[in-house]
Structures are given as structure tokens and as C-alpha cells.
Amino acid sequence: MTGHGLRVLLLAWAAGGLALGLAFQALAPGLAPSAFAAATLPVLAVLLRDILRGLLAGQAGLDLLAALSMAGALALGEPLAGAVVALMFAGGGFLEDHARARARAEMTALLARQPRRAARHGAAGLEEVAIEAIRPGDRLLVRQGEVVPVDGTALSAAVLDTAALTGESLPQRIAAGAAVLSGATNAGEAFDLLAARPAAESTLAGIVRLVEQAQASRAPMARLADRWALGFLAVTLAIAAAAWALSGDARRVLAVLVVATPCPLILAVPVALIAGLSRAARAGVLVKSGAALEMLARVRVLLLDKTGTLTEGRVRLLEARPEPGLTGAELLRLAASLDQASAHPVAQGLVAAAREAGLPLATPTGVHEDPGAGIAGLVEGRRVALGGPGFVAAHGWPGAAAEADGHAPGALRVLVAADGAPAGLLVLADPPRADAAAMLATARSAGIRRIVLLSGDRAAVADSVGAALGVDAVLAERSPAEKVAAVLREKPQGPVLMLGDGVNDAPALAAADIGVAMGARGAAASAEAADAVVLVDRIDRLAEAMRIARRARGIALQSVAAGIGLSVLGMLAAAAGYLTPVQGAVLQEAIDVAVILNALRALRG
Incomplete structure (x- = not known):
């Protein structure tokens, strides 16, 4: 049985036993204690098993208080209190599962979106294939309403809904020849897609892997909450000891333990952080972990x-200044041919400018790129180097730095050397x-x-x-x-x-x-x-993610502080004799429900 299934079963058992016991109190009072004890024992047994497993793993927490409360209630002849604690503990686990599931809703929706099959153009016409069979260069048909299965290039104009991936509320019009990311939904007419990479390497597959990592992670705050829980355990035992020393009444001690079980620490923090992960994903920022x-x-x-x-990273060519013996078009063609091997935005801008000019590009060989500095290789037998002054100077243009300094400071300057000699300068703009x-x-x-x-x-x-x-x-x-x-x-x-x-x-x-x-x-x-x-290609989403993260963390801390504060006040009242064990159990249940609901506020904007 799954952990969630066991929690549902324990909750149903504890609720049924408590209800039966209350009915017996009215109809057959002698049977009521047995019904309350029967409602408590299975929950206590599972709890003791979990505590033992935690101790063997070097972990301890407030589950110990719940076990002490239930065992103490049975030992002191307060089976009703024990049944209420059992119901409270089982209900708390069920509520936590429910809250986590709700908080993960936007993230797990991405997992469900991953398509399993696609329509591929073949020799005999369209054929339905598993997305694992798609290879770069395959021509796919993306029908209206379908999710784009792999990254590729649109072969005709398209209208895509990227809301599930990026949070964009309006469909985006994509021109023919534009890159298309997997995971978007076709909101317009059917269009053909030229696959650029296998499904396993696509954007959606990568996002799914990140989502799975994020869901499986455990945040430092959650581990910190465990450490706080040990401190809270010490405070609880100290208050219980003081109640015994001042009154000698074991039922007061039991009431203190019941009020402290379980603690909002182990409920509020993970719920708030998972809610924050979900909200950030909805805003277009996938955070890989609670940490x-x-x-x-x-x-x-x-x-x-x-x-x-x-x-913008989409540079525009402003000017080509070739050295004598070269034309501007030939300078651009040499540089763009080599830059086909680079993923740098400036390189992509040069390649786009050359293609817009209708220049035939050659395939480069022997390419070596120094990220952030420059790139060198062979283009039609000529050794070409382009990039910053230091890089190009090392490839045959000693005066590159002086040449670069002669232009406007706001422009991007790409220096080009060919066969160990200066070839020219390309001036580009990349606005903020x-x-x-x-x-x-x-x-x-x-x-x-x-x-x-x-x-x-x-x-x-x-x-x-x-x-x-x-x-x-x-x-x-x-x-x-x-x-x-x-x-x-x-x-x-x-x-x-x-x-x-x-x-x-x-x-x-x-x-x-x-x-x-x-x-x-x-x-x-x-x-x-x-x-x-x-x-999404928008930098402002980072600021939104920061705001969401700060709010989620603040709500988690707020829930912890409020939960602990209310629990301590309840324990003091119980120690002074103002709360019976049953009343303390009901009070703590209300506190737990309140902090979970407060933590779920992190889901809202």
C-alpha cells in the first residue's frame, strides 16, 4: 500500500473508531473506552514504526510527542483523548498530502503535457509514430490543439499558445523559419515542423526532468524545521516536567503533550515552499529545488x-569594413560561415545577416572556440579567426586592439583575420x-x-x-x-x-x-x-520569481512562528490546568489546520 493510501486508511479507521466510541457513550457506556482504544492503537503502531525507522536513520522529531500522547492517554485512562490525538495525527498527514498535491498542480501539469505520439511525413504519407522514433530532419505535422512534440523549425507560419510553459497569456504568432520549442500548443491552423533534435533532448523533456527534480527535493528550510522541532520538543518536555513538579497531576502532563502534537513546523514549511515552486513555474521560471x-x-x-x-542577443549588422582586396559581402560571408559552428548570440546575428543578404555559406572545419573571446577554423581552405582584439591578435592581426578602439563605444566590434592577416571589421548593435x-x-x-x-x-x-x-x-x-x-x-x-x-x-x-x-x-x-x-525570453520574469520566493519563504516563517506561539500558549494553559487532554487535542488540531491553510496562501498571487 502507498504511503498516501495508508494515511487514508488510518484516517478512516480513527474517525470511524471515534464516532463509534461517541455512539457507545450514549448507548452503551461500558463499550466506549474499548472503541476509543481500538481507534488509537493502529495509528500508534504505525507511528512507532515510523519513529523507529527515523531513529535508525539518525532522525528524530515531533512524532515522538504524538506517540507519548497516545500511549499516555491509554495508560492514564483517557482513551477519548487518545482517539482525538490519533484522529488529529492521521488527519494532519492526510491534510499535508492534500496540500502538497494541490501545490504541485501547475508543475505536474507539465508532466501530463508530454506527448507520446506525433504525425510524421513519410514516403507513404502521414504516419503516427512514437516521439522516441523522431530524428533530426524529420518533417512533422502539428495539428490544431496538439502539443509540439520536439524542438524544431516552423516550415510555415503558426500560432502557438505557450502559457503552460512560460505563463504568456496570449498566443504568439510564429513566422516561417522561426525556432519552435516543444511543449507549446498549436492554437492555430496545422503546420509542418522540421525536427531539430530528438524528443529526449527537447525543451519539454528537459523541463520534465527539472520538474521531477524539483518535486523530489527537500529544502534547507525543511531541514532547519527539523532542527527547530528538536528544540520545540525540549521546550515541550520542560513545560510538561514543570506541570508535574507543580501539580503532581499526570493528566496535566498529558494535556501539555497533546497540545504540542503534531507541530506546525513539519507541515507549514514544505507546503509553502512547494507552493512557491508551483507559482514560479506558472510565472515562467522553473526552480529546480526547494533549496x-x-x-x-x-x-x-x-x-x-x-x-x-x-x-536582446539579436544583434544587427550596422557596417562591414573590409581590408583592401575584400568586399564587405565577402568579409561577412567568411565570418558567418565560421560562426555557423557557434551558439553565441553575436555569431547567430552574423549568420542571420548573411542569410538575409543571400550569401552562400560554406561549412567550416577544424573549429576551435574560446567562449567569450573568439572562434577560429577553416573556411574553404582559408584559416579564419574572428572575435575580440586579444583573440584575433593571436591569430595574425597584431594591431587589432587599436583598430577596435576607433569606433563608437556602444557598438559591438567583431574583428576578422584570414590566413594570418587582417581581413576587416564588422560593426553590430545589440541593444538592451x-x-x-x-x-x-x-x-x-x-x-x-x-x-x-x-x-x-x-x-x-x-x-x-x-x-x-x-x-x-x-x-x-x-x-x-x-x-x-x-x-x-x-x-x-x-x-x-x-x-x-x-x-x-x-x-x-x-x-x-x-x-x-x-x-x-x-x-x-x-x-x-x-x-x-x-x-520565456523575458528577463523581467526573474524579478517575479524573486518576489514569489520571498513571499513563500515569508509565509513559511510566519506559519511556523504563529503555530509555535499558539502551541506554547496552549501548553502553558494546559500546564496550569485550564485545558483537559481532549480540549488540548482539539485546540492543536485547529492550529495545524490553520497553519496549513496559511501556507497555501503561497499559491496565490
């Missing part, structure tokens, strides 16, 4: 990559995201004390973006190793969040207290290294 959600709530320093994170300034302002209002732009780009470009957005510091021309060092230097200022999207950001994302990847267009390596992934 990450709690850290997201505590962040004080924000480090951000520039290209593709603070900026429209929502970047608002996100940073919201982050500051949410408690961020320091914002740093951390980029591998040239200082002039990074400084220009940093000045436009009002960041506190700009660290430019940083290699991946130097980005890690910058993250570590910021940690004394408080918990550090690193936001990035490229392969070169992955080490810094892993080094930060919490790493967040821009997953809509970012590299897979950054998403794997990150603790959270922004599923």
Missing part, C-alpha cells in the same frame, strides 16, 4: 551577463532588452543591494550598457574562470545570484549561491549548471 527557492528569497547581490541576458531596466528596479525593491554587469565583452561596450541600465559596477573582458572569481569575490556581500545564458556562463552559474539560466535561447550547458531556468 534554490529559499536561496532565491535571500539573494542580496545580482550578477548579470550582458549578451543575450541584459541585451526593453524590460531590463524595469527588472533591475524591481530587483532592488525586492532586496537586492548590489547589481554587477559581468561580461566577456570589451569594456567600452559593457560600460555603455551598464551606464544605460544604472548598474553598480561593470566587470568586462572576463574569461569564464575570471567570472567564477568575480562571483566568489561578491559572496561576502551576501548570497549571490548569477544570471546568464551562454556556455561561458556555466561555471559562474555553478559557482554562485543560485545560478539562473535564460533557457529560451540559452545554451544547454548553462541550463544544466543553473539552479533555475527562465523558460
